[in-house]
Each structure stands twice: as C-alpha cells, then as structure tokens.
Amino acid sequence: MSLTGDLSPDEFRAAAHSAVDWIADYLEHSERYPVRSAVAPGAIRAQLPASPPQQGEPLAAMLHDVEHTLLPGITHWNHPAFFAYFANSASYPGILGELLTAGLNANGMLWITSPAVTELEAVTLDWLRQLMALGDGWFGQITDTASMSTFYALAAARERAGFDVRTKGMAARPELPRLRVYCSEHAHSSIDKAVIALGLGLENLVKIPADDQFRMRAALLEDAIAADVAAGYHPLAVVPCVGTTSTTSIDPVTVVVRIARRYGCWVHVDAAYGGVAAIVPELQYILDGVDAADSFVVNPHKWLFTPMDCSVLYTRDAAALKRAFALLPEYLVTQTQGDAVNLMDYGIQLGRRFRALKLWMVLRAFGQDGLAERIRFHCELAREFAGMVHFEGGWELTAPVTLSLVCFRLAPSGATEQQLATLNAAIMERVNARGHVYLSHTKLGDRYTLRLAIGNIRTDRQHVELAWRELREAAAAITQGE
Numbered sequence: 342m343s344l345t346g347d348l349s350p351d352e353f354r355a356a357a358h359s360a361v362d363w364i365a366d367y368l369e370h371s372e373r374y375p376v377r378s379a380v381a382p383g384a385i386r387a388q389l390p391a392s393p394p395q396q397g398e399p400l401a402a403m404l405h406d407v408e409h410t411l412l413p414g415i416t417h418w419n420h421p422a423f424f425a426y427f428a429n430s431a432s433y434p435g436i437l438g439e440l441l442t443a444g445l446n447a448n449g450m451l452w453i454t455s456p457a458v459t460e461l462e463a464v465t466l467d468w469l470r471q472l473m474a475l476g477d478g479w480f481g482q483i484t485d486t487a488s489m490s491t492f493y494a495l496a497a498a499r500e501r502a503g504f505d506v507r508t509k510g511m512a513a514r515p516e517l518p519r520l521r522v523y524c525s526e527h528a529h530s531s532i533d534k535a536v537i538a539l540g541l542g543l544e545n546l547v548k549i550p551a552d553d554q555f556r557m558r559a560a561l562l563e564d565a566i567a568a569d570v571a572a573g574y575h576p577l578a579v580v581p582c583v584g585t586t587s588t589t590s591i592d593p594v595t596v597v598v599r600i601a602r603r604y605g606c607w608v609h610v611d612a613a614y615g616g617v618a619a620i621v622p623e624l625q626y627i628l629d630g631v632d633a634a635d636s637f638v639v640n641p642h643k644w645l646f647t648p649m650d651c652s653v654l655y656t657r658d659a660a661a662l663k664r665a666f667a668l669l670p671e672y673l674v675t676q677t678q679g680d681a682v683n684l685m686d687y688g689i690q691l692g693r694r695f696r697a698l699k700l701w702m703v704l705r706a707f708g709q710d711g712l713a714e715r716i717r718f719h720c721e722l723a724r725e726f727a728g729m730v731h732f733e734g735g736w737e738l739t740a741p742v743t744l745s746l747v748c749f750r751l752a753p754s755g756a757t758e759q760q761l762a763t764l765n766a767a768i769m770e771r772v773n774a775r776g777h778v779y780l781s782h783t784k785l786g787d788r789y790t791l792r793l794a795i796g797n798i799r800t801d802r803q804h805v806e807l808a809w810r811e812l813r814e815a816a817a818a819i820t821q822g823e
C-alpha cells in the first residue's frame with residue numbers, strides 16, 4: 342500500500358542532501374541577509390494560505406516558500422553581527438546532532454524507552470560540570486529553557502520546605518506562612534514567572550537592591566530575610582545571578598549561600614548565560630560559591646554553540662526535585678531496572694527529546710580547549726569594543742565589562758536622562774534598521790543603555806569594528822539632524 346504524504350527513502354535522501362547544502366550556504370553567507378527582520382507585523386502571515394491543502398504538495402514547493410516567504414521574516418541569530426540580547430548560535434556539530442535527534446526520534450520518558458537518551462544525558466552533563474570546574478555530586482537534567490529550569494528549582498525548594506503543597510495546595514490554608522523568594526533587582530524575569538506559576542505570588546518575590554556594579558547587596562539580603570522572619574514569613578529560596586541579563590554583573594554567591602544557610606533557604610544560581618565562561622580556566626572564579634548552592638542553571642544554547650533549545654538544571658538535592666514531581670500511573674510502571682533513572686520523575690514533562698546528543702557532539706567537536714578559546718576570544722572582543730567606546734569623546738561605558746557584554750551609550754554633556762534615552766534609542770533604531778548589525782538596550786535605573794552582546798560563534802573582530810562604525814555614523818547623522 343502506498344499512501345501519499347511521506348517521501349520514499351530515496352526522495353528523502355536527495356531532499357536532505359540539498360537541504361544540508363542549503364544550510365551550509367546559508368551559514369557561510371548569512372551576512373547577505375539583514376540581521377533583524379524588516380517585515381511589518383502580519384506580513385508573513387498574509388502571504389500564507391489560511392487553510393491547509395486538500396492534496397499533498399511537493400517538497401520543492403515548501404522549500405521554495407521557506408526561502409522566499411519565510412526567510413524575510415527570520416531574524417538571523419546565526420548572523421555574525423547579531424549582538425542583541427544574548428547570542429545563541431548553532432555550530433555545525435550541534436546542527437548535525439539536532440538532525441540525528443529528529444531522525445532517531447527517540448523519546449526518553451523512561452530509561453527503558455531509550456536507555457541511551459538517559460545515560461548520554463547523564464554523561465554529557467557530567468562532562469559539562471567538569472568543564473566548568475564544579476565539584477561532583479550534582480544531578481543534571483536538560484530542559485528547554487532557563488525559565489523552566491528555574492521553575493523546577495523553585496518547585497524543589499517549595500517541596501523541601503515541608504508544607505506539602507504538592508498534596509494540599511496553597512489555597513484556604515491559614516496555617517501557611519508567606520513563602521518568600523529573594524533575588525536582586527537585576528534578576529531575570531524568569532524568576533518572577535516561576536514565582537507566579539508556583540502560586541507563591543509576586544508580592545513574595547523580594548528584589549534586593551544592587552550596588553554600583555549591579556551586584557546584589559548581600560547585607561541588604563540579610564536584612565530582608567531577618568525582617569521577614571520577624572514578621573512570621575518563611576524564607577524559601579534565594580536566587581543569585583552569575584551574569585545578569587542587563588549587565589552580566591555577578592552576585593556574591595559565596596556570601597549569599599552563607600546567609601541563606603542560616604535561614605534554611607534553598608539557593609538557586611541563575612547562570613543561564615554566564616555559567617559556561619567557567620570553561621575558560623582564568624574565568625573559573627565566576628562560579629565561586631556555586632558548589633555550595635542547591636541548584637543552578639546554565640544554557641548551552643546561549644554561549645555554547647548548541648542549537649535551540651538546551652538548558653541544563655543541576656541540583657544537589659535530586660530527591661527534593663523527585664518528591665516534587667514523581668508520580669507513577671500503572672501504564673508507566675516498568676520492571677525494576679536496578680538504579681536506572683527515569684527522567685520523567687524530575688519535572689513536568691513526560692516525553693523527552695534526545696537533546697543531549699547535540700550537546701555531546703558540540704563538547705566532543707570542540708574539546709575544552711576549543712570551547713575556552715572561543716569564549717575567551719569573545720571576552721577579548723568585548724574589552725576591545727569597550728576600549729573604543731571609552732576613548733571616543735562623548736561616549737561612555739555604563740557598566741563594568743565582566744564577560745562578553747558591553748553596556749554603553751552616547752552621552753553628550755549637559756543632556757538630561759530623558760534626552761539621552763531618546764538619543765540612544767534613535768541611534769539603535771537607525772543602526773538596526775540598516776540591517777548590518779543588530780543590538781539591543783536596557784535600562785540601569787533611569788539610565789537608558791545600549792548593549793553589545795558578543796557570543797555568536799561566527800563573530801570576528803571585523804564584525805565588532807563594523808558595529809562601532811555603524812554606531813558612530815548613526816550618532817553623527819542624528820546629532821547633525823539628518
């Protein structure tokens with residue numbers, strides 16, 4: 342019987358070869374595309390049929406549409422002059438891993454449903470731990486994003502606190518104290534979302550002020566926790582950040598852990614972007630104190646050249662995570678498999694993609710030296726860019742350069758914060774609209790700031806120099822009223 346829809350193996354082989362050729366060309370020449378998509382909202386959708394085809398269509402038609410209809414609506418994260426947000430770029434070994442994952446289509450929900458999925462994940466994450474020079478005793482699992490990893494970590498913290506929210510919920514329980522979570526004012530919004538989703542309530546997320554280098558002020562953390570205890574609240578967790586999103590500042594994890602321990606708080610370290618920098622021997626210090634924490638998250642899909650998506654949650658207390666989430670309906674019961682781990686027990690999702698494969702291939706293809714070399718180079722480029730800004734009249738750096746992100750702006754003397762915000766937003770929009778480079782912004786207090794985030798695997802010195810040229814040209818055009 343031959344039904345329409347799927348390809349024959351030979352058709353697939355031919356189509357896949359040409360798709361791979363296309364990807365290789367695309368990555369070799371991604372600079373021919375504007376980095377940021379220039380389409381208007383709805384423009385892509387308007388070109389697509391509103392209803393599905395009655396009869397199957399040939400693959401060639403779809404590939405044609407990808408190139409001509411969809412590509413204009415792609416912002417090119419793989420473009421070497423992508424400097425917005427934090428880079429996430431795909432290396433060739435990572436892309437191959439992703440392709441093989443789709444081909445195998447293994448589901449690692451239980452150990453027995455693909456032992457290699459579970460065991461390669463354990464091995465790969467243990468390698469990554471060693472690369473970051475952390476001690477042993479960490480249980481790692483891959484999730485889709487840092488947002489999910491942080492949610493799991495705080496779920497484990499809530500479980501360990503012993504209020505049995507798992508069974509009783511949180512509503513209509515007058516005996517429950519307020520459960521408090523602490524992070525710096527520069528923490529990522531994923532902490533807020535986890536607090537929302539866990540029913541803790543945003544009012545119970547305490548934002549601790551930062552110092553002049555955007556690091557959590559540990560003394561104020563201690564004051565906040567002590568005041569909460571005095572008020573009868575329960576301090577649940579502290580979430581310091583290694584590499585904050587706005588400036589890549591690094592919270593004092595060692596001190597935070599010491600304070601948190603006194604109050605029995607779980608410590609979850611958010612190192613989504615910055616953590617992998619510890620692969621560089623001279624940058625290992627950024628994870629000082631993390632070994633004493635309860636959990637931490639790092640995203641290989643950000644600065645480790647692994648295609649979207651791949652976040653890693655490490656925890657010291659896997660038992661708490663398991664108590665928070667494990668359930669065993671009859672249809673998932675398997676014969677005892679020794680100490681085999683069923684990863685479904687450690688989170689929400691049952692089905693599990695074989696994400697470890699691409700990360701394993703990246704780690705093997707680069708080796709510690711290859712990874713360290715790239716990350717070190719990105720930090721060097723950031724320092725060079727910071728130097729250019731620093732020595733150019735009228736421009737200023739707005740935060741210390743700790744890793745590969747530079748915060749800066751044009752700051753002509755005498756301008757108000759409002760004027761500086763308008764001016765720098767206009768410079769950024771002009772640069773981004775030209776399409777040669779793409780950067781983003783943040784606000785540090787009331788100070789509007791541009792961000793140049795270096796982390797794309799294909800970024801070279803010339804791209805950073807191009808960004809600087811584009812910025813100065815845009816600034817000149819705007820200040821001369823063009």
Ligand SMILES: *Cc1c(COP(=O)(O)O)cnc(C)c1O
Binds near residue numbers: 427486488582584
């Ligand atoms: C990017 C980032 C996140 C969120 O990452 P997702 O994987 O997109 O959820 C959280 N925290 C920090 C510090 C980040 O840089």
